[in-house]
Amino acid sequence: MNDSKNLILAVALSALVLLGWGWAANRYFPSSNAPSSKVESGKQQPASQPTVQPNGPAAPKQLQSVSAALGSNPRVSIRTPLLAGSINLKGAEIDDLVLLNHKQAITKDSPPVRLLSPLGAPGAYVAQFGWVAAGRGQVPALDATWTTDNQVLTPGQPVTLSTQTADGSRYQIKIAVDDGYLFTVQQSVTNGTGEPIAVRPIGLVSRASQSADRSTWQNHVGPIGEFDGAADYDVGFDNLDGNEPSFMSKLFGNSAHAGVNSFTSTGGWIGFTDKYWLAAIVPPQNDQMRAQFLRSPSGAYQADYALASNTVAPGQTYTSTASIFAGAKEKARLDQYESAGVPKLSRAIDWGWFRWFMIPIFDLLLILFHSIGNFGLAIICLTFIVRAIMFPIAQKQFQSMAAMRKIQPKMKALQERFKDDKQRQQQEIMKLYQAEKINPAAGCLPILLQIPVFYALYKTLVVSVEMRHQPFILWIKDLSAPDPLTPLNLFGLLHFTLPAMLAIGVLPILVGATQWVSMKLNPQPMDPAQAQVFAIMPWFLVFIMAPFAAGLQLYWITNNLLTIAQQWFLYRKFGLHLSDTHPVHS
Numbered sequence: 001m002n003d004s005k006n007l008i009l010a011v012a013l014s015a016l017v018l019l020g021w022g023w024a025a026n027r028y029f030p031s032s033n034a035p036s037s038k039v040e041s042g043k044q045q046p047a048s049q050p051t052v053q054p055n056g057p058a059a060p061k062q063l064q065s066v067s068a069a070l071g072s073n074p075r076v077s078i079r080t081p082l083l084a085g086s087i088n089l090k091g092a093e094i095d096d097l098v099l100l101n102h103k104q105a106i107t108k109d110s111p112p113v114r115l116l117s118p119l120g121a122p123g124a125y126v127a128q129f130g131w132v133a134a135g136r137g138q139v140p141a142l143d144a145t146w147t148t149d150n151q152v153l154t155p156g157q158p159v160t161l162s163t164q165t166a167d168g169s170r171y172q173i174k175i176a177v178d179d180g181y182l183f184t185v186q187q188s189v190t191n192g193t194g195e196p197i198a199v200r201p202i203g204l205v206s207r208a209s210q211s212a213d214r215s216t217w218q219n220h221v222g223p224i225g226e227f228d229g230a231a232d233y234d235v236g237f238d239n240l241d242g243n244e245p246s247f248m249s250k251l252f253g254n255s256a257h258a259g260v261n262s263f264t265s266t267g268g269w270i271g272f273t274d275k276y277w278l279a280a281i282v283p284p285q286n287d288q289m290r291a292q293f294l295r296s297p298s299g300a301y302q303a304d305y306a307l308a309s310n311t312v313a314p315g316q317t318y319t320s321t322a323s324i325f326a327g328a329k330e331k332a333r334l335d336q337y338e339s340a341g342v343p344k345l346s347r348a349i350d351w352g353w354f355r356w357f358m359i360p361i362f363d364l365l366l367i368l369f370h371s372i373g374n375f376g377l378a379i380i381c382l383t384f385i386v387r388a389i390m391f392p393i394a395q396k397q398f399q400s401m402a403a404m405r406k407i408q409p410k411m412k413a414l415q416e417r418f419k420d421d422k423q424r425q426q427q428e429i430m431k432l433y434q435a436e437k438i439n440p441a442a443g444c445l446p447i448l449l450q451i452p453v454f455y456a457l458y459k460t461l462v463v464s465v466e467m468r469h470q471p472f473i474l475w476i477k478d479l480s481a482p483d484p485l486t487p488l489n490l491f492g493l494l495h496f497t498l499p500a501m502l503a504i505g506v507l508p509i510l511v512g513a514t515q516w517v518s519m520k521l522n523p524q525p526m527d528p529a530q531a532q533v534f535a536i537m538p539w540f541l542v543f544i545m546a547p548f549a550a551g552l553q554l555y556w557i558t559n560n561l562l563t564i565a566q567q568w569f570l571y572r573k574f575g576l577h578l579s580d581t582h583p584v585h586s
Helices: 002-028 066-070 237-241 247-255 331-339 355-372 375-389 391-406 408-417 422-436 442-463 506-520 528-545 550-574
Strands: 037-040 043-046 075-079 083-088 093-103 112-116 125-133 159-164 170-177 182-190 197-207 222-227 230-232 260-266 269-273 277-282 288-295 301-307 310-312 317-328
Touching (some): 075 093, 112 125, 112 277, 125 182, 182 197, 197 269, 222 237, 222 288, 237 260, 237 288, 269 301, 310 317, 317 331, 331 355, 355 375, 375 391, 375 442, 391 550, 442 550, 506 528, 506 550, 528 550
Antiparallel strands (some): 037 043, 075 083, 093 112, 159 170, 170 182, 182 317, 197 301, 222 269, 269 277, 277 317, 288 301
């Protein structure tokens, strides 16, 4: 009777896990990127990617195409090994930028990822530097038209934009770019009046809509900055929309409220992050700034800073040097800029609390990738390395498992003897463990030690742009997305879209199958109810793993195969047979 109750309870809990996992994983553990491909009629096709349209009053009633918006004003071209785009001379806006090394989809003819777009076009996203008057004097309007000394901005060839206000003061913005993603912006004002003037340099990044990527507990997307030595992930688009109070609001009351979140800092940076891309403005690091995130009345989102007021004497020139990072969050490049003086720029990648452990795993994976040339093979090699390190522990686990097998007849006798007194039964079993010098928890140690590695790889697949669109072999074109090949629609021959929970690819099926074989090689529970639950758990794992990234599924399959091989090796070493893994019934 008790066994039947245990079985019913176990099956009910398993069903709850299966049905509730989709909601919990989607909210707290986003499993992978959106599928980058789909299989139709037996052929792999690129899948459509999520987009977000401009929201609220900020969206013009009649949007122009990007090309039409780019042709409406004079421009300076941007040409670097990694970037292409232009600077709008009306407003001196950097509003046209594509990332040449990153495509929108996995197809060869896919256009590059567009990071910045001009106002009036879908997904408008711009960066701008200027001044505000802090007393007497005039400053250029944010939509002023500037002149340029060069038509092309390239590494080693800066451009200088110039304009003059009605009072005779001359303003210049000298823009340089390196061979990566960093622009250096030198702002200068020469007082052409007969009296002192006071100005405050400013910088801003503005976007008309939220990111197409979703912010989750595992990976922050949206407003981001570094203030007085600490990265800030607490403000999101929802905070600026007034849908959720921000952490700053709770701490500082009026200093941060729905629609506006303000910070005072010496140096730092502020901007917006997508899952893989970042646009951040970096003020002079020795100056105090007043920074803020806000949602304007028009509906756009803005991150900006203003420096302290500076008084410029007649005929004198005041210069302030800032910069802007606009590009992919490639770890090596972020580290490079951080070493060059942009504080904690690497924190734009949301590694979480365990970054001290995850970054070494990621670095090892990158070393393996650069040596082998295939991220899938690098993941397999990483699995071999982890298993090799833990082989001695696995040996002790097996010795414990073998010892447990030897005392199973004695345990069965105690269970039969004290079947009506569960407390006494547990006491006697513990005495047996002590007498035989067995630690029943020893078998859990290898599993516990692998959890950090598994989680580190999971985070790598979720947050690192280096893993985006990385192929393995055959139909696996993107290791950061789920396996697109599923037998449930006859591998794409049947034209219908499966629900997410049923979109089970070949790799998650192999995860379940190899897990089942591995579990069959372990000593089976003597409780029949537990044995039945253990028998069906590998197949629950198929559904749980289906939405996860193919790279994570590949790691699990490789780990299971190595576990099976190691079990067979140790069985032969200790002179045991497969039949010895089954329980003995008296």
